[in-house]
Amino acid sequence: EDQVTQSPEALRLQEGESSSLNCSYTVSGLRGLFWYRQDPGKGPEFLFTLYSAGEEKEKERLKATLTKKESFLHITAPKPEDSATYLCAFGGVTGGGNKLTFGTGTQLKVEL
Amino acid sequence: NAGVTQTPKFRVLKTGQSMTLLCAQDMNHEYMYWYRQDPGMGLRLIHYSVGEGTTAKGEVPDGYNVSRLKKQNFLLGLESAAPSQTSVYFCASTDGHGYGYTFGSGTRLTVV
Numbered sequence: 316e317d318q319v320t321q322s323p324e325a326l327r328l329q330e331g332e333s334s335s336l337n338c339s340y341t342v343s344g345l346r347g348l349f350w351y352r353q354d355p356g357k358g359p360e361f362l363f364t365l366y367s368a369g370e371e372k373e374k375e376r377l378k379a380t381l382t383k384k385e386s387f388l389h390i391t392a393p394k395p396e397d398s399a400t401y402l403c404a405f406g407g408v409t410g411g412g413n414k415l416t417f418g419t420g421t422q423l424k425v426e427l
Numbered sequence: 428n429a430g431v432t433q434t435p436k437f438r439v440l441k442t443g444q445s446m447t448l449l450c451a452q453d454m455n456h457e458y459m460y461w462y463r464q465d466p467g468m469g470l471r472l473i474h475y476s477v478g479e480g481t482t483a484k485g486e487v488p489d490g491y492n493v494s495r496l497k498k499q500n501f502l503l504g505l506e507s508a509a510p511s512q513t514s515v516y517f518c519a520s521t522d523g524h525g526y527g528y529t530f531g532s533g534t535r536l537t538v539v
Contacts (some may be wrong), residue, residue, distance in 0.1 A: 349483075349527050358517050358530030359470075402470070412477050412522045413458050414485070419469040 316343045317407055323416035328425050336388040336401055336421045344408035348386045349415060350379050351402040393425045400407055426427055428451050433436055433518050433531035440508045440538045447501040448534050450518030458521045459501040460528065461483075461493060463514040470517065508538045 319385045328334055340348065347366050351359035363372045365381040372379050376397060378389045388401055400422045402413040431452045440446055450459065458476050462470040470478045472485030474493040482493045490512060501520075505512060515535050519528035 351527070356533075358519075358532050359528075361527035361529070364527055404470075410477050413521055414460070414472060414474075414475060414484060415528065417462075417470040419467060 317405070317416060319403060319405055319416055319418040321401075321403055321421050324360060324419070325422045326424070327421070328390075330394055330427050331392045331423055333389070333391045333393070336386070336423070338403035338418055339384060340386070340388040340389045340405050341384075342405050342416075346406035346408050346413075348381055349404045349406070350386070350388055353400045353402055353420070362401075389405065390423070393423075395425050395427060398423055398425045399406075410417070431518055431520055431529050431531035433516075433534050435534060436532065437535050438537070440505075442508060442510060442538060444508050445504070445506050446508065446530065446536075447505075448516055448518075450501045450503070450520075451460075451518040452499055452501075452518075452529070454520065454522070454529065455498070456520035456522050456529075458523050459495065461501065461503045461521045462505060462519065463487065463516045464517060464533075465514050467480070473503065473516075480533075508536075510538045512536065513538045 322337045347364045350362040353359040363379040368383045380387045400420040402420045404417040434449045460475040461473040472488050476495040479498040494502045515533050518531045521528045
């Protein structure tokens with residue numbers, strides 16, 4: 316069964332304290348691995364798409380990486396404004412419709 | 428540059444009442460989706476559409492109906508609301524070319 320698991324559920328960091336969020340996935344054929352950011356009371360906002368193992372993408376303090384079983388979202392020297400829930404999702408090659416299956420997210424809190 | 432607009436933003440229903448949630452996108456996207464988000468459950472797909480006049484069931488379709496009469500609009504209907512349908516509902520759209528979904532800001536629905 317295709318599934319995705321994110322860890323940890325919640326993470327508290329001090330400003331400047333780098334860390335990584337994990338997204339483990341099982342899918343019969345990966346079309347793409349997606350990362351989103353969600354602020355309280357808002358819809359998820361697209362961050363990255365990764366397509367194949369070894370691929371990396373960066374945006375400001377965020378870097379996403381992909382292996383055959385996991386994706387990591389590395390946060391370097393985070394700031395309080397990076398506080399949000401980070402969601403990962405995968406799209407499989409079966410089923411059609413460009414559907415995404417989402418994980419339950421990691422709630423990140425960055426404190427001064 | 429509205430993107431995806433959901434109406435209403437908040438609604439309280441009594442058990443057994445019906446309502447329609449409206450999603451409108453101005454990006455000429457082919458694919459549109461309705462998700463619900465519940466604590467600890469993540470985003471779960473209710474129904475989706477791959478183009479004007481098409482609809483398909485997602486992971487949790489029971490109790491909901493949808494219509495896509497115009498390309499830019501995707502309607503989600505609750506015929507007889509139940510307390511289990513209390514949730515935050517998100518609409519999303521994509522052109523299917525790998526750039527991820529664009530989400531609306533959500534509708535918070537409470538069924539009492």
